[in-house]
Amino acid sequence: MATTFFPDARDFQVGTLNFNFTSNSHSSSAGGPLKELASRVAVGAIHDSAERCDAPKCQPETRVAVQDDLYSWIVDGDRESEPPKKMTWVTGPAGSGKSAVMGSLAERCAPDGLLGATFFFTSWSASIGRRRKTAFVTTIAHQLAEHREDLKNAISNAIENKPSIFEKNLHTQMETLVLAPLREVALQSDRPGLRGAIIIDGVDECEAEQYHDTTSAGTWAKLIRANAQDQLEILQVLRAASSDPSFPFRILVASRPERVFREFFDPENDAASFAKKLDLHEDYNADVDINLFFEVHFTQIRRRYNLPPSWPPPGAIRTLVENASGQFIYAATVIRFLDMGLREPPKVLLEAILEAGTRVLSSNPLEQLDVLYSHILESGPDPPRSVLWIRAMELLSLSTAATNLFLEADPGSNEGEHLLGNLHSLIRIPRTSDTTHYGAYHKSLFDFLEDPGRCGKLYLEESEICAFIWDQFICACASSVSSGSAHSKVLPTPASVDWFMIRARGIIASRRVESGAVAFSVIWDRLLGSCLACCGPPEKWIVLHNRGLRG
Structure with a gap:
């Protein structure tokens, strides 16, 4: 459609007419800097997001000691250290309850005004923002902007003054979007000081950004970035922030004890920057909490299925606690398996689990979890093909409908339900018409299937x-x-x-x-x-x- 500048004009002349058309590639001019920031956020990574509605939480009255210790450190810090050490590491093996502790701690801090920001990485999320570093700093800054009005204004001004900030590296983003606004707010002496926690979970699950074509056989193929590189970059950015005198928050990083984290938090390498690490497996005896977890859920199952008060049999809970070896993922998997509504009653299922556990003669704390995974997977109609489905779903990350369309050998056969129907305790299976994704309840399932020494005959080469x-x-x-x-x-x-x-x-x-x-x-x-x-x-x-x- 032609543009008319002078509609209905008659009998006039224009000498020299110049039009200047300008455009701004940054949408912040149209929607405002904070709207531009919001468009760069990994919403699902925030502790109370809809995507995390099924995320693990600590059973009431469990993990009290560890939560109290972390909460006390957030509030009081290390009183004896000067300058204060504002960063700590919470670690433990897969399934020890790190994400549950971090999620429950975030919910405890929020009502008290002690939660600055959270970010929960996860490798099986459908959202790429939760799997990679790109939205990490912007998501932190977005939450801080919601924390207090003066901080919101300072962050908005920072974006307006440097609209290209979203294309910069994490260090530059942290300086511009977080540290500089915090320094500006700190100079305003008429406002109370900020304090609280920034909780980062699952950094070990962060995938590396690839800036070159990794499928090529040429020179660029040699430049494939390892996950540990981006994980280390995140840790370095957080350490730089915690070392800034104007940074008022305590940073808690939760991860499995992978090499990059062990080396980074090693006191021999940097004793001045970090508070003492907290190991959920070594520093705390989880048996009492796991015992309570079983007691509460067995009571619920007993009522639901009208089982006698004598169920479970004497010694069953003690045996399950021993089998768990401090791994909450084992306890949670057992309960899901018993309560998934199979044709077999919970009594029969429990007997099968206890019988499977008697075959284990190893000190490996994950051995019982491996036995449980093997038992559940082998209870299906076609275990090898079920594992193929699970591994393929991990690689493809498609919606439920697309996965069924792609993986079913005979369209309309509902092979997905046939193969995975007994695996609801391991796999989150949405409705067939759902646009959400299949997914494992815990990454330890993929760790198990990818290790031939653990999964045995279920192992498949890539x-x-x-x-x-x-x-x-x-x-x-x-x-x-x-x-x-x-x-x-x-x-x-x-x-x-x-x-x-x-x-x-x-x-x-x-x-x-x-x-x-x-x-x-x-x-x-x-x-x-x-x-x-x-x-x-x-x-x-x-x-x-x-x-x-x-x-």
Whole structure:
């Protein structure tokens, strides 16, 4: 449509007319700096987000000692240290309850005005913001802006003065969006001082940002960043913040004891920056809390299923507590398994769990969890294929409907429910029509399945998983095309790489795909990024695939 500048004008002349059209690439001019900040936030990573509605919390009256110790440190700090040490590390093995403690601590601090900000990383979130570092500082700054009006104004001014800040590295973002505004607020002596906690959980699950094409076989392929690099960058940024005299908050970092964290928080490397670490497994005896957890939930199950007061049998809880070896994930998994509504009553399920536990003769604290995982997975109708589904879902991270469409060998067979119906205690399974994702309740399930020494005969090589994904991809495409020779078990002979690529892409792009076109496109993008990366170029996959068929 043409633009009219002088509608209905008559009989006039214009000598020299200059128009200057300007645009601002930063949306902060249109929506304001804080709206621009809000668009860069990983909302699901905040402690009370909707995405974390099912996140683990401490059972009432459990983990009281550890929560009290952390709360006391937030309020009082290390009175004997000068300058104050404003950063500490909360650690423990997978399943020891770190995320539950951090979540419960955040809920305890918030009503008292002692919660500055939170960020809960997780590697299986559908939101990339919770898996990577990009939105880390902006999410912290966004919460601080909501903390107090004067801090909100200072952060807004910082963004307005430097609108390109969102494209800078984490150190620059922390200085501009957090530290500089805090210094500005600290100079205003008429306001009470800020205090409280910034709680960061699951940093060990942060994935590395990749700034180059990692699927290429060229020079850039050598520049693949490791997860530990970005995790270390986050730790360094937090240490720099905690060392700033104007930074008023206590920082709590919770993670598993991976090497990058052990080295970073090692007192021999830097004794002046950190308060004493807190190890949930070594510093606290969780047995009493786990015992209470079992007692409360067994009472609920007994009432729900109208079981006699004598259930569970004498010694059962004591045995389960011993089996847990301080791992709350074991206790939570047992309760989910007993209360998932299987055809077998809880009494029978409990007997199976106790019987499985008697086979263990090891000091490994995760051995009982491994036995439990093995028992539950092997209770399904087809354990190997169930594991294939679980590992494929981990790689693809698709919605429920797209996953079913892609992974079911026979469309309409409801294979997902058939394979995973007995695994609700391990896998979060949304409704078929749901747009949310399948997901494990705890990352320790993937750790278990990826370690052949732990999962034994359930172990699958990555090449097997990738071959399965490719196989299902062809099957899914072929099932939606009325004609064509593409099928899932035998590639055309001779098998041409060019034919395979052109055929697969053609199926996706064509109008002949009756359903799931968007899902197929998403799957294809993920295959290029994940499957080709782990099982090599298509030539290698075809060799592996055909070799497997002959075997």
